[in-house]
Amino acid sequence: MTTSSSNHTTTKQWILASKPTGAPILSGPGATFKLQTAELPALQEGQLLAKVRYFSNDTGLRNFIQSTVAPERFYVPTVPLGAPMRSGVIAEVLESASPKFKAGDLVLDFHLGTWSELVVLDAATSQPLAPLPNGLPLTHYLGAFGASGIAAYTGLYYAGGAKPEHTVVISSAAGATGSMAVQIAVKLLGAKRVVGIAGSDEKCAWVVEQLGAHACVNYKSATFLADLKAATPDEVDVYFDNVGGAVLDAMLTRMKRAGTVAVCGAVSGYNSDEPMQLCNWFELISMRIQIRGFIMLDWMDKAPQIVGELIAAAADGRIKLQDGETVVEARIEEQPEVWMRLFSGANQGKLLTKLIV
Template identity: 85%
Template sequence: MAPSTTTTYTTKQWILASKPTGAPVLSGPDATFKLQTVTLPPLKDGQLLCKVRHFSNDTGLRNFIQSTVAPERFYVPTVPVGSPMRSGIIAEVLESASPSYKAGDLVMDFHLGTWSELVVLEAATSQKLAPLPKNLSLTHYLGAFGASGLAAYTGLKFAGGAKPGDTVVISAAAGATGSMAIQIAIHLLGAKRVVGIAGSDEKCAWVQDQLGAHACVNYKSPTFVEDLKAATPEEVDVYFDNVGGHVLDAMLTRVKKHGTIAVCGAVSGYNSDEPMALRNWFELISMRINIKGFIMLDYMDKAPGILQELIGAVADGRIKLQDAETMVEARIEEQPEVWMRLFSGKNQGKLITNLIV
């Protein structure tokens, strides 16, 4: 299809106005983000003009705007000041300059979408969305069948080396990645005992009753360390870490000799300007613990097979997605506030913005 050259489109769009040193600031002269109206360029060959339907809200986006890691060492390009804020999106094609897409198609982009009402995407890096079994919402492509599910699977199997008979512990177990990791460990990898760590008794009840964890420990409880020890009487083969901080510090005392920690994230420190303090760091030496950082992008060659396995596991009932999404209807003006809910634990499973106009 030939590019459109006759219509000009404008869109509201959030840009990064300043890099935060602690928690992002949502209002006032030092606000982290600024809403502006921009004119989109005409489509070029191979591009798509799309209307955004959903934003993927992920804690890792915090590192896109400011990180202790130097930009040249970061695993994807960061967001420069003055540039649009990025996130995964699901969008509807309005105009296509690619023979592979037509108006009305739904597409997803993992990381190159932006906080905008309208976006121009590259057809080559966009994914056309196919229907899911059991009439599941296509928004699961942003979570269970997207980066969250892929991170959970690859972190456990490849970085963590989880195998049948293992004891596995997963932090942020009620979040998008953790909730998938719990079920993957049990039903796909055959772990003998799977323990979740979450931020409330209610979340722990969901992790046990709905996701099937053998136990779940509330890290905000004053008896967290004692509860964790009681939940892991035979110690731990693989710890899947999403949070760092005092949870990681406690887990260092529970991992077996020659056990493995697969590090997916460190959300406890994303909005802090203080260094992470670990009193139990010497456990790594004493117990010869292996620690492996990873990102799911390392395993994209395996992604089609993994997604086929995950979708099949949902279709046959091994993995359940009931209550696995927190959907928030919001206008573009509210998107930064919706995203910030991640850092106060106001979501269960994947937090998704349903963009309304």
């Protein structure tokens, strides 16, 4: 994993070798990523040398390597060619040049970790991991109590303005963010009706039986449009959109007058070089629909309160995290393949890589 000589530390890491226009290419001369052995810089004051234990796999990382949004307009710095691929990580501190941490501490970095066996992190952006109630695994800090949970909460309450009297629909309802949004809408907000949209009958059953949604619709079904209409007889006040594309197009026909679409993601188009097409765009005008894009980073000042509320809800059983994670044990060489599982719909809840040597 690492060699040290004259205070030099090396590590295997994946770099961005080619920017994809469609789906990332995992092998061959045009491969999107390249595995290399890199020399890490010497620790500076306020930095940590850490061994990665878990990678956070997120669909949004696709936009870090190539996006239709110009880099200067993107919400975080993108990954330049030749630079290490970034992701959230949980890592164990090996050496510390900060009084905040010592060797053996576990730390979380939401966005500035890399696909490397060893990483140099800034103590200022690294968070210590406190034990979770009821013996819950610390990996939930990368999902339910991390970016996924915060995005779900802020998208519903702040971007969507959801209220208890509302009908709320959530796409990608069996995914990391969607599964938390369903439970927050049902158990914390107490919305009148919560409907999920997912990609299989099995996932829909989980969304209803385990997460508490009042209904869930399979968007791959031949009867999707009729099923969606039947599941939303009073139309929809707030739509939490994770996917864009055809599902968003269908949802525009179900929104109430002056309803709100809170846009968290557009995963249906991340690996396509074709523009998104919406046939029902005039619904926005006819029904005075508001579409609001949001990033959970906009409300990071509220993150400690939000995470505390979510942990408390998990502790008392209002939020269920069983089967809410898919953890894949893999070597560093396999990390791109694990990440790409997100786009085939193979995971349920949060997809994590447990790094093994």
